[in-house]
Amino acid sequence: MxxxxxxxxxxxxxxxxxxxxxxxxxxxxxxxxxxxxxxxxxxxxxxxxxxxxxxxxxxxxxxxxxxxxxxxxxxxxxxxxxxxxxxxxxxxxxxxxxxxxxxxxxxxxxxxxxxxxxxxxxxxxxxxxxxxxxxxxxxxxxxxxxxxxxxxxxxxxxxxxxxGAGGMPVGTSGKGLLLISGGIDSPVAGYMMAKRGMNVELLHFHSYPYTNDGAKEKVKELARLLSRYSVSGKLTTLNVAHIQEEIHAKCAAELNVTLLRRFMFRLAEKVAREMNAKCLITGESLGQVASQTIEGITSSNAVVSLPVLRPLIGFDKDEIVLVAKKIGTFETSVLPYEDCCTVFLPDFPAIKPKLSFIEEEEKKLDVEALMREALASKEVFAL
Amino acid sequence: MIYLDNAATTAPDREAFLKAAQFSQEHYLNPSAQYGGEVSAALKEARGSILEKIADPAQFELVFTSGGTEADNQALLSCGRRNAVISAGEHAAVYEAGLQLKSAGVELRLAPIEKDGGVNEEKLLALVDDKTSLVSVVHVNNETGAVNDIFGLARRVKEKNPRCAFHSDGVQAFGKLPVRLTKDVDLYSVSAHKIGGLKGTGALIKRKSFALQPLLRGGGQEGNLRSGTENVLGILDFAYAAEKKFKTLEADAARLRVCRERLWQSLDEKFYVRFSPESGSPYILAVSARGLRGEILQRLAAERGLIVGTGSACSSKKPFSRVLEACGHQKEILNGVLRLSFSPETTEEETVLAAQTLNAVAAELGARIG
Incomplete structure (x- = not known):
């Protein structure tokens, strides 16, 4: 027997x-x-x-x-x-x-x-x-x-x-690059795409010295937890501190977050193409924060040609929390490390930024040089 | 590396550690056992040696604890009835224990502090009445270094209410300032790792006739006031480290006072304002980089080999220090707080180099965020 x-x-x-x-x-x-x-x-x-x-x-x-x-x-x-x-x-x-x-x-x-x-x-x-x-x-x-x-x-x-976990075998639906913060949503988004068979790679933006190693360690821990679901065993990070500084110094304060997100998307697309990923994945949920309005999403999409998958777009926060708890990432996600320094957070971010205004403000920055610098800060961690 | 966060913890004294380690390895018997005489004698000696440094062994006795936090908790939770008065400048161990008393029905009265972190004596005394069961005032403010005149305060508290207990958290004073406990002080907390001892060891010094309650019950160690097999290694190490510190205590204090002022004078006034009073502990200099963030400066300084503190290590996860906020400073100042704290090993050269680094990182960060 x-x-x-x-x-x-x-x-x-x-x-x-x-x-x-x-x-x-x-x-x-x-x-x-x-x-x-x-x-x-x-x-x-x-x-x-x-x-x-x-x-x-x-x-x-x-x-x-x-x-x-x-x-x-x-x-x-x-x-x-x-x-x-x-x-x-x-x-x-x-x-x-x-x-x-x-x-x-x-x-x-x-x-x-x-x-x-x-x-x-x-x-x-x-x-x-x-x-x-x-x-x-x-x-x-x-x-x-x-x-x-x-x-x-x-x-x-x-x-x-x-x-069982349901879904499709990971690897049968191509490869995507998840923009992972230290929050609750992005790990859930990664989990959901892996569930549909996608090979999920991970990219995290930090802004050392404005954020600390605790925040980075937290993301590594989230990545480790996700790797149990066949999500990539490595984590790529880029430093966007100088981009934040430049935006802060030169552009309209209410566009700080919008402009930063456009940089993040551009950078993510570069990294995705290098690793042969066919799409970007984010944990955005419509209207959850100022940058996740349809106008915010439009402004981010405008700078990339890869499709951006947002599996949580129609989820309420409590629905996301439920999944985060089920997959075991919630407790790590709520640890108190800032993933973005409040130095750069405007008091009143633009909720419905106009694309023309955004593009006008962006002209004040040397986008190419800032991108090159951020890409040069790339680090890859095996988990 | 230059280490200027000695108020958080200090490097364990090597000699003291090796001596204590050797003894506890060779004499591992339980001091409470019939046959544990040798260990028990060593503990007795350590107890006497620590106590006599700051108090008259005829009037005071010493209860070993797991550190300053436990000593503070035991002191507060022993004497809370009716109302208790603590200063707004207390360490979290006293403050949180005070909140515990409050949740148990004791009226908790918070005495305001001055800009430099020192307690306002008159306002504190005004809060004491015949129903006050306890007054607790930190001896040296761990965030600013302000020294409270606890002996004068204790006397005035007793004059007002002789039955009121007086406790002081002496963690940043013991082994650093000359201290002689007077009969008006009932309880005094000290810790080993702030003076070259090991983490996890401290003591609550009490007036002999004072009725203290145990926090931990069990085998009846420490005169039934703190059960649990004695931390022989930590206690012996504590005694050896204290022995060394007290030998040069006054000379160290005088020298560090010079170092502290030298550091302050070398800091660029464009960036830094000072919290610590000149009359404060020579071991602590609290400053603020106006408009900048302390935690970011701390990381930039660490990259250049300088370790400094931001506010109190125990409260660095909160946006501002509760104590410094109580000092009445603006948000702009509170964001930029750095605490530089010294040990007898700190050299004048180090303090000058530290000032240069701090000026450089403030200039850099200022330029980066405009």
Whole structure:
């Protein structure tokens, strides 16, 4: 009787001729998630099977599997020879000892001497005899004991379905560059794009000496937390302090943030193209702050040609917080380090900046030189 | 590197540490055990040696704690009834313990402080009445270095209400200024790591007849006033470090007073204003770079090998220091606060170099943000 984990995948079955590709990527991602832990990964029809792991590491492996996108659900079960007694002993192990239940059988091996109905009835009957606190309910049972008869002479027996992360295998939807601040939203935006199969790379802007190392460490920690969801294992940073100083010295105060964001987008596009990313990703949510109005978004979009994906655009703050808590980034995001020095924050930022005014103000700056300088400050951290 | 944040913590004295470490490694027995006599004797000696430096052992006794914060908490939480008076210049350990008293129903009265951080004596005394159970006034203000005349204050408090307890946080005074506790002071907190000792060791010195309450209960150590197996290493190290500091205390203070003034004179008046009074502790010089941000100057200075403090290390996560705000300064001044604090190891040359660096970073930042 061997402990195994059965993994079912999400939308891959919708893919037609590309299915092989999606499955290969999924398989690589599963292997990567379980790296460093003893295991064997088998592909069977329509699902994957993890075997050969240490019992003590079951929880760790399940935790890692639960964060792999493309996993619809998974179950910890037992793999036994498919004779009736072995199957029954396994069913005894996995079945809760009270409440309503049913047995559901699935036969991949159609030559098995009993039909699915017969096998379910047999196993169910014996369970009922041995555990008087159980009762049968085939319509709405509290527990379902599943028996999967496989073609290689074994059966999988399990009773619990754990929900997976859903989505698409990371790497099947191209590469995007996430602009990650130290806040709550951007990590969630990265998570959501990774969920749809995108390879997410990370770019952070700091403004040392106006911001401190604590802020940078916080972003590194967020990046580490995101890497559990197959988001990039490295973080690129650029210093925009001098850009802020120049804007502060030369341009209208109410445009400070708008102008800085245009620089950030331009810089991000450069970095994205270098790493072959096909889009930018931000955590913007419409109207959340002054720079996230449609006018603000328009002014940022105007300086880049790559598409900018904003997966949170229609989310309320509390909806974003809910996801941040689920993926474990919330507590780090709310640590008290400023990601932008208040020295440069205007008292009244422009809510609906006019593009013509912005462009006029921007002419006071040597955009190219400032960009070159910021790009020269690039640092890459492996997490 | 030039280190001028000695009010936050000091480098542990190497000799004291090695001596204490060797003893505690060789004599690791529990001092409270029947057979722990040798360790217990060493502790007794350390206790006596620290106490006699600032108080008469016939009238005072000493309870070892995990540091100044614990000593302050124990002092306040022991005596809060009816109303308690603390100054607005208190360290967070006293202030927060005061808020704890307040939440337990004690009326907390906050005595205002002057521009330099020193307590306003008359206003404080006016808050004391026959229902006051405790007055707590910091000896040396840890953010500005202002020295309060706690002995005069204690006497006047007792004249007004003899049953009122008087506590002083002496963490920035012990081992730095000549101190002799008088009978009017009931409780006095000290800490080891501000004078070359280890972090995690301190003491509450109390008048013998004063009825102190324990914060921690258990095995009854420290005369039942602070349970927990004694921190032998920290305590012995504390005693050895104090022994050394007290030998040269007055000479160090005189020399550092010169260094402090030299530093101040070398700072460019275009950028810096001064908080610390001349009569204050020679160990602390608080200044503000007008219109600039202290934390940014701190980072720029660190890049050039100079470590300085911004306000109090314990409160640097808040936008302004509560204490300096209570001094009545404007926001523009509060943003730019730097605290330069010294140790007997600080040289005059270092203070001059530090001033040059501080002038350079203020000029640079001023130019950068216009």
């Amino acid at each position: 061997e402990k195994v984990i059965i993994i079912r995948y999400a939308e891959i079955h919708l893919k037609g001729k590309n299915r092989g590709y999606f499955e290969r990527v999924f398989c690589v991602n599963l292997e990567r998630a379980m790296k460093g832990l003893k295991h064997e990964l088998h592909r069977t029809s329509g699902r994957y099977l993890v075997a050969g792991f240490d019992d003590a590491q079951t929880e760790e492996i399940c935790g890692r599997i639960s964060r792999v996108f493309g996993v619809h659900s998974y179950s910890v079960g037992l793999c036994v020879p498919y004779d009736l007694d072995s199957i029954y002993r396994a069913a005894q192990e996995v079945c809760p000892k009270e409440g309503s239940f049913k047995v559901a059988t699935h036969r991949a091996d159609k030559k098995y001497p009993m039909t699915s109905m017969e096998l379910s009835a047999h196993i169910g009957g014996r369970l009922l005899d041995d555990f008087p606190a159980l009762r049968v309910d085939v319509h709405d049972p509290e527990h379902t004991v599943c028996v999967d008869i496989r073609e290689n002479g074994t059966a999988l027996v399990f009773a619990k379905f754990e929900k």
